[in-house]
Amino acid sequence: MDDGKPTGPKAKWWSRPTPGHTTTSAPESAAAAVDAPIEDARAADTPARPEPVAPAQPVAPEPLAPAQSIAPEPVTPVQSIAPEPVAQAPAVPAPAPAVHASAPAPAPAVKPLHEPDEYSTPPYGGPGPWAPAPPVQRPIPTPAHGTPVPAPYAGTNGADRPAGPAPVPTQGPVPAPSFTPPPQPPQSTHWLQYDPWGGYRQPLTQPGRPLGSDGGGGRNRRGPLLVGALLLALVAGGIGGGIGAYIERNGGLTTVELPQAAKNSGGRAPDSIAGIAASALPSVVTLHVSGTTESGTGTGFVLDNEGHILTNNHVVAPAGPSGEITVTFSGGETASAEIVGKDSGYDLAVVKVKGVSGLKPLPLGNSDNVQVGDPVVAIGAPFDLSNTVTSGIISAKDRPITAGGEKGDGSDISYVDALQTDAPINPGNSGGPLVDTDAHVIGINSAIRAADSGSTTEGGQAGSIGLGFAIPINQGKRVAEELINTGKATHPVIGVTLDMKYTGDGAKVGAKGAGGKSAVTPGGPGARAGIKPGDIITEVDGQRVHSGEELIVKIRAHRPGDRLDLGLTRSGKDLSMTLTLGSATGT
Secondary structure, three states: OOOOOOOOOOOOOOOOOOOOOOOOOOOOOOOOOOOOOOOOOHHHHOOOOOOEOOOOOOOOOOOOOOOOOOOOOOOOOOOOOOOOOOOOOOOOOOOOOOOOOOOOOOOOOEOOOOOOOOOOOOOOOOOOOOOOOOOOOOOOOOOOOOOOOOOOOOOOOOOOOOOOOOOOOOOOOOOOOOOOOOOOOOOOOOOOOOOOOOOOOOOOOOOOOOOOOOOOHHHHHHHHHHHHHHHHHHHHHHHHHHHHHHHHHHOOOOOOOOOOOOOOOOOOOOOOHHHHHHHHHHHEEEEEEEOOOOEEEEEEEEOOOOOEEEEOHHHHHHHOOOOEEEEEEOOOOEEEEEEEEEEOOOOEEEEEEOOOOOOOOOOEOOHHHOOOOOEEEEEEOHHHOOOEEEEEEEEEEEEEEEEOOOOOOOOOOEEEEEEEEOOOOOOOOOOOEEEOOOOOEEEEEEEEEEOOOEEEEOOOOOOOOOOEEEEEHHHHHHHHHHHHHHOOOEEEEOOEOEOOOOOOOOEEEOOEOHHHOEOEOOOOHHHHHOOOOOOEEEEEOOEEOOOHHHHHHHHHOOOOOOEEEEEEEEOOEEEEEEEEOEEEEOO
16 A cells, blocks of 8 residues: 555665665565666676675575576665564565666675674674775664664765665555655765764764865964964963062062051150260361362361361361361351461361351360270261261370371471270361260361371371371360460470481480570570480370370470479480470461
């Protein structure tokens, strides 16, 4: 009965048509042979390819006239899967195809290289080792035995060529199939990717251009993407590196605020260095001196409200008779100054500023009260750095030094019985105050000991090595008063001429004085005390004297009219005598 469903044999499930002949499926019951033309004429011109024969028993075909008939091949699970008849249904004979008389006789059966697989499992579902691998089967349940299966996928054979002719339909009634295969869409002749999540029974290939056929277009499209990705990586790396460096340097992304003590009133103990500096600095000034041939910088300090300032003679000496002196106060105010008086023997000078009010004099101490080891503070303008404060101690007292002598005639030599300190003193500190813990002046910084050139005035360019010397303030006070009052200072004298070339121990009185006169001034302090030419003075007030310079220093440490106890040697005998100092006007 024809119910409108397709008739004829079903397509094989996993096999492909072979180019030698066309094979049809038949029901299990015997089928009558019916003469029918062969529709594919190509089969007559193509030699038959031997096919393996299944071991099942073939059904004997009826003879064909006039051509030789070919018995239909037995149905096996490997060769092809025909729709099985429905249970209890009568078998319908199917006509066997007729073979043209000119067709060659079938080739003898060849044994396949593998045993038949009754479950038609790929890739061994079809006959012969030449069957290409079938498409991968989707993981769906295997139908039960006897269930009709759909037609095979009508794709390509994997070699970009048609799969071959379809089976020749047969005539006559066939069992009605229980499943109508869905229509298959046209397929491309190129293999594409398999989509494991596609629709039900979706083919393994999809229409479109085959892989690798874009002529390099994919590479051209990937080029800009790779460049963009590289640029993005570089920018991201730079930003990340910058953030990392900032975090490493600052300890994080947040603002760091360190703990800090609150601001105090700024008060210091009066005897501390800060307290001493705060008290003394307003009275200290910086002097800038310029003359016709030279200039210099030094320090001074205020003596009174009238504007008198004490400093060193070698500080103001470059001004000469017509130079200029500018005074700069600690607050920055400036004023012109003029020389009141100076003395090269003591290396002291006094200048005066005009038109300045509100001056703060610096109190004077007593250098006789100073003890070795007492703390002191030096204030000045080393190398023109004004308001510089250094500190140290008194290293020694009554240290006889001589400074100057650059002129060669001895007129600029100063003799000082100095205070030695380790407070740093450098060029520019000259004339500045050396103060004690009460901020009282105990000395005037005047000279330093240089490491390479011996003792020198502080105005040289040698640096401090911790050997600074200051004129005791008791001597400075007397000289300053004389300079302010008379413009000149007086020097104590003993009225003798010393032999400065004597190399023995002590100060030797010369044989003759200047101009062939006697070495002992007639009627002078020495003559009245009994000193004679050739005597060697060895002590002054019990202190040992080793040279003529030391004797001068010891004498100038006193005032005119002071009494001195001398020890001397005459013709190998030790003598003692008392001497009252005379007075001479200095230069």
